[in-house]
Amino acid sequence: MYFYKKFNLKITFLGTGTSQGIPVIGSSHPVCLSEDKRDKRLRVSILIEWENYAYVIDCGPDFRYQMLRANVTRINGVLFTHEHADHTAGLDDLRPFSFQLGSVPIYAQKRVMDNLAFRFDYIFNDENKYPGAPSVQQNVIDNQEFKLNNLSVLPIQINHGKLKIVGYRFNNIAYLTDVKTIDASEKEKLKNLNILIINAIRFKPHHSHLNLEEALDLINELQPKKTYLTHISHHLGFHAEIEKILPENVFIAYDELVLEIN
Template sequence: MKVTFLGTGTSQGVPVIGCNCEVCLSLDFRDKRLRTSIHLDIQGQSWVVDTGPDFRQQMLREHVQRLDAVIFTHAHRDHTAGLDDVRAYNFLQQMDMPIYGTKPTLDQLRIEYAYAFEKNAPLGLPRLNLHEIDAKPFSIQGIEIIPLPVMHLRMPVLGFRFGNFSYITDANFIPDETLERLKGTEILVLNALQHERHVSHFNLTEALAIAEKINPGKTYLLHMSHKLGLHAAVEKGLPDNVALAYDGLQLDI
């Protein structure tokens, strides 16, 4: 399995246009963080988890020529706003795009992309084939995926475990049942928004504590705002088995 981090940033705490903070002015490519999403190349399948506003740019940058499914963590716009651009894959592959999400997520997509579900919709619109999931394990093309339910303040969000790779974004609480599902994971991806406490996201200290509790071989942090600081500076203070992810990072698992 190959995992590509399409984006590692967030709309939370986005600076105003013209911001002169050190992250915005940085020349380090690792500080240029598009909205959080990953691509998985797994057993011949090409999947993405979430399609944020930067989806088209990310897929072009990584030369992703085929897309077999989209899996959503939740319905916030910074994770769904690029879905319209699957229409290019509809055209190239001559197929409706399988979309996996919880009922609240799919209901929200039906509202935001109502034009895609109209009867006798004109050609060229995105074609979406919705599949409802919940906390139970499910399969795509025979490949098992284990949902990882977490809380984003009062909003349920799903992370996902693919073999020994576990991915969690937009969380500030992980219940005991999900911690059980994370046992034995070798690579953990976890959100770490900033240094200060936040109402609905783990901050850096909280993310490090969760990583220590789960104790994977390696933890990568993402969903970072500019308030977290410069990539190079933050990494100097991290444990040896924890690193900041960055846009374009690839893992062979």
């Protein structure tokens, strides 16, 4: 059973796109040419805030611009879902936050932490550390509840194709991206949600992501009060058109959307 202390939470969608973002470089697809700002999507990430704390989930290649666009001047740490570049490639841009904090706490599975240490050797290797590189404080997580200051966080193990990755539950909110399947035991952690944030990449089936039909089936099974779809590709279609066909309690997230949750 998951117990939590209730806080007023604020969630900002820093990015809601897939690994290529929208518009895709060189693409003439109609969604990539859309003038609706809701169809312009940076790589997927959220900022979660409560009291005087602020944490980011994933820092992809758009991280620097996302921080500037959302006027984020301070964070307390970064949680990673998995090691893919669209979720981690902005690690070097933690520099200004590292200069503020001394080192930035980061949270990830051991496999992910090892992967980051290999790819960003000049950050993690004390012997060869580049003098201007950010400093990080490593926190290896498993599948057990942990604390971010005074907030309880429950990892949710999910399957991104064959890759075991994590989502996170904060109070009665869950953030899951790059899901393809979830084991029954982990679904137990997703009961009684007020808000579920989950991926829905396109209409056509995908080998490692939920398509829209699969996402809606899972939402119907979990029965959250509200759901916001993220990690969206241009193949899902125009925001204005897709939102018309969704169930009344399901919404498409978009970049810079802010949720204030009591």
